[in-house]
Amino acid sequence: MPGRSTSRRALLRGALFGASAAALTPALAACGSVAGAVSSDADIQFWHLFSGADGALMQNMIADVEKRVPELRPRSTVLEWGAAYYTKLAMASAGGRAPDVAVMHVSRLAGYAPGGLLDPWDLDLLAEFGVARDELNPKVSALGRYDDKPFAIPLDTHPFVVFYDRDVMDKSGLLDSQGKLIPLENPENFLEAAAKLRKDTGKLGPVVGVFSDTAQAWRLFWGFYSQTGGPFDLSEKKPRVDEDKMAKVIDFIKKLTAPDCRTMDYPAAIAAFTTRRSPFVFSGEWESATYRGSGIDLGAAPLPTLFGRPATQADSHTFVLPHQDDPDPARRRGAHRLVAEILTSSLTWAKAGHVPAYLPVVESKAYAALDPQASYAPAADHPALDPQAWFTGSGSDFQARMCQALQSAINGSASTGSTVKKMLSEIDFFLSKPNPA
The missing domain is CATH 3.40.190.10 (Periplasmic binding protein-like II)
Structure with a gap:
């Protein structure tokens, strides 16, 4: 001693x-x-x-x-x-x-x-x-x-936002008179808009690249889950979360990514948008210079508020x-x-x-x-921001493990229920470890 x-x-x-x-x-x-x-x-x-x-x-x-x-x-x-x-x-x-x-x-x-x-x-x-x-x-x-x-x-703040091709979105009636994204007030509205884009363009709908990446799936989930107002408290030995709201968000993400990006990785999503195969991409704002250089009439907005209150995954x-x-x-x-x-x-x-x-x-x-x-x-x-704990945050193993669980739901190899259980199991793993600081 x-x-x-x-x-x-x-x-x-x-x-x-x-x-x-x-x-x-x-x-x-x-x-x-x-x-x-x-x-x-x-x-x-x-x-x-x-x-x-x-x-x-x-x-x-x-x-x-x-x-x-x-x-x-x-x-x-x-x-x-x-x-x-x-x-x-x-x-x-x-x-x-x-x-x-x-x-x-x-x-x-x-x-x-x-x-x-x-x-x-x-x-x-x-x-x-x-x-x-x-x-x-x-x-x-x-x-x-x-x-x-x-x-x-x-x-700064660097949020996870959406970028879109103003020309294509306007032709599909999804922009207001100021060139801004019209309100898409719930998951059903968003999925209807995605289907309209596919029908109008004959190309991909909204895309997001979550595979071969240790953060994107978590950013998408966490932004939408935060909009629900559900708890995600990691301050005790057992997490306090709303499993029903987690499942609701995961179900939406599965529908959002099917069929266009069930196995799409990060570079492929960027390429789909910059080559005009998709008019809408979920992305970190740090890619804005890439999109501006593509020649697209570029629009952008915070993450659409689909689950009740404004929130955008950010750091x-x-x-x-x-x-x-x-x-x-x-x-x-x-x-x-x-x-x-x-x-x-x-x-x-x-x-x-x-x-x-x-x-x-x-x-x-x-x-x-x-x-x-x-x-x-x-x-x-x-x-x-990520739920507060010594093991969370940008570049953390926590984000990587959450992404692995979510990717299994997105590609269809795991059910929504088993994905929620896997995420909670991973959280239990971290909570069982002593804080080294």
Whole structure:
């Protein structure tokens, strides 16, 4: 048994290292190499998970910060997103080798803040650098709080939305005079509209690619289940859910995906839409640049409200302060300024499709002119994040296991009832495990 002088952080470090030493060896090696890259006490070490187009935009934003504020020297390290990223971040915080600031999906906060792996932000200091607390999206800001302290400052909301071909949808009478999707108020309305699209075009109806993917089926399910208002509480040893509402949503998804996309994967769904074989696709907003480049007269909207109340599966990229036992005040101040500078210039970030959390940007004329980004921006008012638990959130094994269960229902190899039972069995598996933090 450890002596009384053993710190809680030392116990945490031992638990994290001891419980998963073999699996985490590559992650630890990566942490060591990154921490060793510190070149100056004035450098602000910034870890993030953005690659591709998102990564290029973030690098542009950081370069602009350096021009505006030459005394700030942000040093970005891009790490592979997913479970590996979050493992490295936990190890860096527990092992005393944390960066000054990092990006985290707010859905992962429950696995970090309660275990002391993060430090809270100083909102007064952010305000000093031009970002007042009431200038941030209140819904996602509230989700970034733990123990009534702000542990995650939101950069954006990235919702699961719908994109459509305005020309085709208009010819089928499914748009209003403003080119917006007409209300489809229940599952039956939506399925009727899907059948009309197939009949009018002789092509595919609405598509979604859920196979060979560890999140899409869950995003679709969770958005619609959240619209039902049913509980999904994972705070106790037994989950509290509404199995009848789960079954109702799964039944709808089975009808939605049959016959056009019962076995369709993620790239195939994108291809079906961009090559005009389908006029309607369920997709993350992060694909908006791909769709804009296809030449389609592109429209977009939040997830249709089919089950009672608005809700769209979403997450938020946020900034966090990985825990440091003795943080340098100047570097902490620099981290706050870096984040404030990025937030105030996040119109650039909106070009990727994400909905900025900084309200002066979203409320600006320049953002209103972004098409179709401004069309689905209301989704940020009704974000449905994963149910709170240490094992849920973006890039988690929880999402992957939920998808596996849902995929069996979609391809017809499992009944709705057995799918609900499988999902609950997987949840019981996670709830039986101790929280490593």
